Amino acid sequence: MSPKVPQEEIRRRIERLRKRMKENDVEGALILQNVDLFYFTGTMQEGVLFLSLKEEFLLIRRFLPRAEEETPLEKVLPFRSLREIGPIIRDQLGGIPLRIGLELDLLPVRLYRKLEEALGGVEFVDLSPLILDIRKIKSPWEASLMEKAGEIGKAVYDRVPEFIKKGMSELEVAGKMISLAMSLGHQEYLRMRGFGAEAHSWHILSGYTGGILSRIDAPMGGAGPSPAYPVGASPKVIGPHEPILIDFGTCYFGYLVDETRCFSLGPLPQKFRDAFKAAKEIEEEVITMAKPGVSCQELFEKGWKVARRLGYEEVFMGPKRYKTSFIGHGIGLELNEPPFIAEGHDYPLEEGMTFALEPKMVFMGEGAVGIENTYLVTASGVKKLTPAPEELKEIEVV
Amino acid sequence: MSPKVPQEEIRRRIERLRKRMKENDVEGALILQNVDLFYFTGTMQEGVLFLSLKEEFLLIRRFLPRAEEETPLEKVLPFRSLREIGPIIRDQLGGIPLRIGLELDLLPVRLYRKLEEALGGVEFVDLSPLILDIRKIKSPWEASLMEKAGEIGKAVYDRVPEFIKKGMSELEVAGKMISLAMSLGHQEYLRMRGFGAEAHSWHILSGYTGGILSRIDAPMGGAGPSPAYPVGASPKVIGPHEPILIDFGTCYFGYLVDETRCFSLGPLPQKFRDAFKAAKEIEEEVITMAKPGVSCQELFEKGWKVARRLGYEEVFMGPKRYKTSFIGHGIGLELNEPPFIAEGHDYPLEEGMTFALEPKMVFMGEGAVGIENTYLVTASGVKKLTPAPEELKEIEVV
Numbered sequence: 061m062s063p064k065v066p067q068e069e070i071r072r073r074i075e076r077l078r079k080r081m082k083e084n085d086v087e088g089a090l091i092l093q094n095v096d097l098f099y100f101t102g103t104m105q106e107g108v109l110f111l112s113l114k115e116e117f118l119l120i121r122r123f124l125p126r127a128e129e130e131t132p133l134e135k136v137l138p139f140r141s142l143r144e145i146g147p148i149i150r151d152q153l154g155g156i157p158l159r160i161g162l163e164l165d166l167l168p169v170r171l172y173r174k175l176e177e178a179l180g181g182v183e184f185v186d187l188s189p190l191i192l193d194i195r196k197i198k199s200p201w202e203a204s205l206m207e208k209a210g211e212i213g214k215a216v217y218d219r220v221p222e223f224i225k226k227g228m229s230e231l232e233v234a235g236k237m238i239s240l241a242m243s244l245g246h247q248e249y250l251r252m253r254g255f256g257a258e259a260h261s262w263h264i265l266s267g268y269t270g271g272i273l274s275r276i277d278a279p280m281g282g283a284g285p286s287p288a289y290p291v292g293a294s295p296k297v298i299g300p301h302e303p304i305l306i307d308f309g310t311c312y313f314g315y316l317v318d319e320t321r322c323f324s325l326g327p328l329p330q331k332f333r334d335a336f337k338a339a340k341e342i343e344e345e346v347i348t349m350a351k352p353g354v355s356c357q358e359l360f361e362k363g364w365k366v367a368r369r370l371g372y373e374e375v376f377m378g379p380k381r382y383k384t385s386f387i388g389h390g391i392g393l394e395l396n397e398p399p400f401i402a403e404g405h406d407y408p409l410e411e412g413m414t415f416a417l418e419p420k421m422v423f424m425g426e427g428a429v430g431i432e433n434t435y436l437v438t439a440s441g442v443k444k445l446t447p448a449p450e451e452l453k454e455i456e457v458v
Numbered sequence: 459m460s461p462k463v464p465q466e467e468i469r470r471r472i473e474r475l476r477k478r479m480k481e482n483d484v485e486g487a488l489i490l491q492n493v494d495l496f497y498f499t500g501t502m503q504e505g506v507l508f509l510s511l512k513e514e515f516l517l518i519r520r521f522l523p524r525a526e527e528e529t530p531l532e533k534v535l536p537f538r539s540l541r542e543i544g545p546i547i548r549d550q551l552g553g554i555p556l557r558i559g560l561e562l563d564l565l566p567v568r569l570y571r572k573l574e575e576a577l578g579g580v581e582f583v584d585l586s587p588l589i590l591d592i593r594k595i596k597s598p599w600e601a602s603l604m605e606k607a608g609e610i611g612k613a614v615y616d617r618v619p620e621f622i623k624k625g626m627s628e629l630e631v632a633g634k635m636i637s638l639a640m641s642l643g644h645q646e647y648l649r650m651r652g653f654g655a656e657a658h659s660w661h662i663l664s665g666y667t668g669g670i671l672s673r674i675d676a677p678m679g680g681a682g683p684s685p686a687y688p689v690g691a692s693p694k695v696i697g698p699h700e701p702i703l704i705d706f707g708t709c710y711f712g713y714l715v716d717e718t719r720c721f722s723l724g725p726l727p728q729k730f731r732d733a734f735k736a737a738k739e740i741e742e743e744v745i746t747m748a749k750p751g752v753s754c755q756e757l758f759e760k761g762w763k764v765a766r767r768l769g770y771e772e773v774f775m776g777p778k779r780y781k782t783s784f785i786g787h788g789i790g791l792e793l794n795e796p797p798f799i800a801e802g803h804d805y806p807l808e809e810g811m812t813f814a815l816e817p818k819m820v821f822m823g824e825g826a827v828g829i830e831n832t833y834l835v836t837a838s839g840v841k842k843l844t845p846a847p848e849e850l851k852e853i854e855v856v
Binding site: 063064092094102103104105106122123126130164165166167168170171172231232234236238239240241242243245246248249255256258260262272273274275276281285286287288290293295312314315382393 | 564568584627630641643645654683685687688
């Protein structure tokens with residue numbers, strides 16, 4: 061029905077993690093989070109992956125046959141409760157490693173305490189920095205899935221000018237885009253790493269909602285359907301001559317791309333056209349620099365330098381006092397992976413990294429415009445994974 | 459644009475939590491999870507609610523003005539980092555409580571350690587059981603929002619027979635339903651409590667996908683779009699004469715109802731018709747018993763008793779060896795709240811509880827049928843919140 065993760069992908073990922081574990085004196089790893097579990101096993105059935113420096117086995121709690129079918133790993137064992145983990149490791153390895161890595165950025169305290177009880181005497185260390193450091197380099201196979209997500213995005217954006225009509229609400233436009241994207245294979249459920257982090261693809265912001273901030277660290281948040289979900293598209297009806305900023309991420313086989321395009325019903329005031337043009341110029345100048353070896357911090361500074369030169373310091377990346385700390389972010393199975401094109405991230409781009417760059421201009425009370433594309437870092441530069449047309453589309457109102 | 463949470467709701471919720479805190483010798487509470495934060499403050503802007511037994515204040519990290527607009531709480535203060543929490547509490551209260559409750563079922567270890575550092579010497583206890591125990595009783599205002607969600611569900615289900623066509627995939631049907639629901643005010647992002655728990659509304663399962671199990675504790679999981687999201691609607695094309703089970707939750711202002719209905723393209727084999735009828739009979743017999751004072755365990759046993767009497771023991775609530783531990787679950791801001799109509803849950807229904815009852819029959823390799831409604835417990839019985847027509851709808855294929 062759908063492709064599986066190839067065995068060589070899984071083997072390479074596991075061996076890369078082992079290398080990092082050795083370098084960090086970590087003798088074992090227990091991977092529980094659904095996205096990491098999928099990354100290292102090819103299945104997301106409920107379970108735990110155990111890795112020592114030499115062996116690995118996957119424990120599955122609910123439905124073993126499906127896990128066995130999806131994962132290329134050889135040893136898949138049933139388990140019922142975390143209490144069994146100690147005896148199972150002992151049985152498989154003859155002993156329990158002394159230092160075991162866990163995803164401490166996400167693992168809840170209550171679950172952690174159960175593991176402490178189950179594996180008395182083990183020292184637990186944080187494995188998530190090592191995992192994220194491996195995940196940030198995408199294989200050609202992973203990049204091809206992101207490319208496919210980008211094609212879905214293009215097919216959806218191509219149709220937007222046809223279906224946005226006077227009198228539609230932001231939520232209606234969002235629903236149409238989701239529906240179309242799903243019919244093309246879009247996995248509607250997007251993922252973001254972090255406590256309480258929620259991601260979704262329906263940021264349709266029109267006029268003043270483009271200037272509404274919210275809980276997320278983004279240049280704009282949108283009004284959302286209600287205070288219970290204060291992000292993204294809202295019941296607001298889209299009006300003529302106001303900027304419509306659409307930040308619609310698409311996802312294929314778990315892999316995301318992030319993409320923003322701008323529209324309007326009828327001509328836009330020159331101010332927004334100019335701001336859109338400036339965002340494009342920032343994007344182009346930053347991307348021209350982007351290649352392996354260039355520091356993310358430098359790219360961030362470049363973006364700001366161009367924004368200042370063009371006279372957009374006040375509105376670039378959010379209103380004054382609420383500017384985001386980044387101008388771009390890594391992306392893959394989750395929406396917020398390293399690298400971050402951000403202040404203080406002074407490490408180089410590497411071949412195989414993927415990131416979204418999103419220069420945006422936010423006019424509080426009026427609207428937002430901007431552009432966002434997802435890029436793959438290649439040997440000599442970057443390749444764009446989001447091919448939807450980029451021009452500001454002023455839709456004729458009939 | 460959308461209603462706010464009324465002040466009297468927030469006041470009553472906070473006072474109920476204080477009562478529980480006193481009973482449990484908890485002197486302070488720090489509430490960080492987005493859903494709990496919304497429940498106790500009326501806003502979901504990024505922040506922390508601090509409660510002592512007498513005072514409360516809301517700390518907001520990103521966008522204070524929006525939090526101030528949304529919450530009826532009086533004291534809303536800015537903060538930048540968890541390190542500031544100690545000084546802020548000391549400044550507001552003159553000292554720091556010795557025993558503080560946290561949501562330890564969800565709070566990640568890394569964040570917990572930051573709080574330990576920030577509040578040296580404080581004993582932290584698990585607040586989540588107290589919070590969930592309060593949340594399980596809905597006010598009439600909350601029930602009215604769930605009723606509204608149920609009306610959206612009805613409007614969507616009413617239209618299903620019109621738009622399901624031969625040749626459509628499960629994902630296409632899901633997209634149409636989402637799009638329609640969003641245009642009626644449905645909050646597409648559903649929430650489920652737990653580490654790595656993911657909820658969504660698009661379980662459209664046709665024929666054999668109705669018999670596919672997955673990571674979630676549910677009678678069936680569906681194939682999903684790929685191993686990276688192995689739940690719900692899949693690219694499978696819906697065929698004639700196979701059961702189409704649609705479990706489509708709807709959400710309004712953060713409040714969910716859960717609802718399952720069954721369809722087919724053309725007549726269904728008698729076996730599925732009979733199984734559907736049995737599911738309805740189980741639902742009716744359990745619901746006839748349901749009223750304040752009746753134990754959830756008893757309702758669970760009653761469901762199983764009827765299933766056995768009707769000869770459906772083998773397929774009821776999942777295939778052999780993989781049956782769910784419940785036949786119904788509480789629901790509200792999250793999809794999995796107390797009460798649980800489940801083995802071992804020997805506590806009584808209470809007025810104001812809301813729960814979904816979902817008797818389902820799963821034939822592996824063939825398909826699933828069943829019914830699900832969401833109910834509000836009233837003084838004398840229950841009230842159905844999901845009014846969509848319940849009959850098995852065999853759609854004429856043209």
